[in-house]
Amino acid sequence: MDYNKVFWLLILQFLIIVCSSGIRLIQEYIDKHTEIKIDYNIQKIISNKTSSVPLAYFDMPEFYDHLNRIQGSVGNRFLAPIKNSFQIGQATIRLISYLAFLLTIHWSLLLLSVAAAIPLFIIQKKYGKRRFLLLYNQTPKAREGQYITSLLTNRESAKEIRLFQLGGYLLDRWSKTYFENARESLRLLRRNQMSNLGLEMFSGLLLTCSAGIIVWFTRSSTVRIGDFVVISQAVQGTQTSINQISSLVAQIYEESLYIQDFYKFIQFKVPILERSSQSEYPFPTPLQSGITFDNVAFRYTGSFTDSISEINFFIRAGEKIAIVGENGSGKTTLIKCLMGLYPVSSGRIYFDGINIEEIKEQDLRKNITVVFQDFMRYSFSVRDNIAFGNVERYGDIEEIKKVASKTGVDKFVKHFSKGYDTYLGKYLINGEDLSGGQWQKIALARLLFRGGEVIILDEPTASLDPRAEIELFKQFHTLTKDKTTIFISHRMAAAKMADRILVMKEGRLVEIGTHKELMENGQEYYRLYQLQSHWYSDNNISQQEVIGWMK
């Protein structure tokens, strides 16, 4: 025996084993790497889309449904068609060799081997589509379930859930939605399994027929008995390969439905909600003349009535305006239109005579700054919470400290061990909790850090008492001296500080004028003012005091 040769053959065998394992491991790594990259890009594309679409899209449940559906489109889903194509290639090579062999025996064997693939493809394609449609139809319910889960796990809702002892009820409600969806999924799976059973029986029948034919060939001595096993294996191999190909093609079809859905989301556009003009005028800074509302009306998507209509007014540059009116009278809607967050349904808004639709969107955002009543409380540091007003100047800690000092944020930050780097809230780390009023000061600091030509407070002062609210408005006036400012308030005494007051009622602008003029008018403003006059006497705030603040 040539031991030397055997030794080298054993070495070769070892190298082949190592190489094939190495190739497999590298391939697994490349797969994972590609999957992570695709995941990252998909998440980025989705986040880019959601952060840039018009705000009105977030009033549409179908937008949330679509978003929820495609969030399941992870890298694997995009990778699957590529992986499947490789497997189809491999299976095709195997199939061709089997077919060539079977053809040399008899064409009927070939026919019987491939016959099961057609119904298999049809059934798998059908159930692939049904699974997609099921996901489509189940999304609203699944979202309801997710919403309930978030209520049960969020800090914001934790208080009320305990207070109203809602835990058990919400859990039952969640179980109901969960099992409704689960039942439908299982029903589809059962049907799919029944069809698969039928297919297996059909394949088995075809295999048996093939075996019968081979036996008949051996009896009629076309084939030798020794070839029986080889031919049977070839028939089985053909059937397995072609079934695999048809399953893989059906899977590609199913994945393509999800991928198409993903692209539909990326291309999702509601023309009526998009800016109609692509013109790109800069925002007129500084504002020279003022802001004009020319017969503006706006209706939310899906609503049957206008939330604001026939709005006509002119605000001079540098003017201090208050907007008052009862709940739901359209104050916030008017502000959202003024900011260009919603394109108006009819009429026009002009800044120094330039139609809002023609001003660069980025410029609008830069120059109109708002603190809404439901402003964000970021679970990040104090510094983040202020710097988010203008991330381009994130590193400008001096300016951050300046606005913090102007708004009184510095008074409580000085007690925090990490100062401006202290995290707020408890979500990410055990940070500091702030009171409602302190959060409002943070929001105000963020607004000042941003700056801008038009500065708006949309009643972010709800948790302040009347005295504190007036104090804050007074401060706001001082801090925004040369700017055009608008503040919304339900409190008439605060509105008194404005140069002029807009009074909204049922979506219309019913009065406009100074406090004195409106009181003399004796209409809506006078009525609202009278309704609240006791608040201020109860809080020991005299008319003189308010007038004093105004000076």
Ligand SMILES: Nc1ncnc2c1ncn2[C@@H]1O[C@H](COP(=O)(O)OP(=O)(O)OP(=O)(O)O)[C@@H](O)[C@H]1O
């Ligand atoms: N996103 C929305 N989709 C549909 N309708 C809305 C939406 N937001 C507000 N509305 C409706 O528009 C009307 C005006 O609401 P808006 O928030 O402008 O009133 P508001 O005067 O600011 O009220 P409040 O003083 O209570 O804050 C209301 O009838 C409200 O139901």
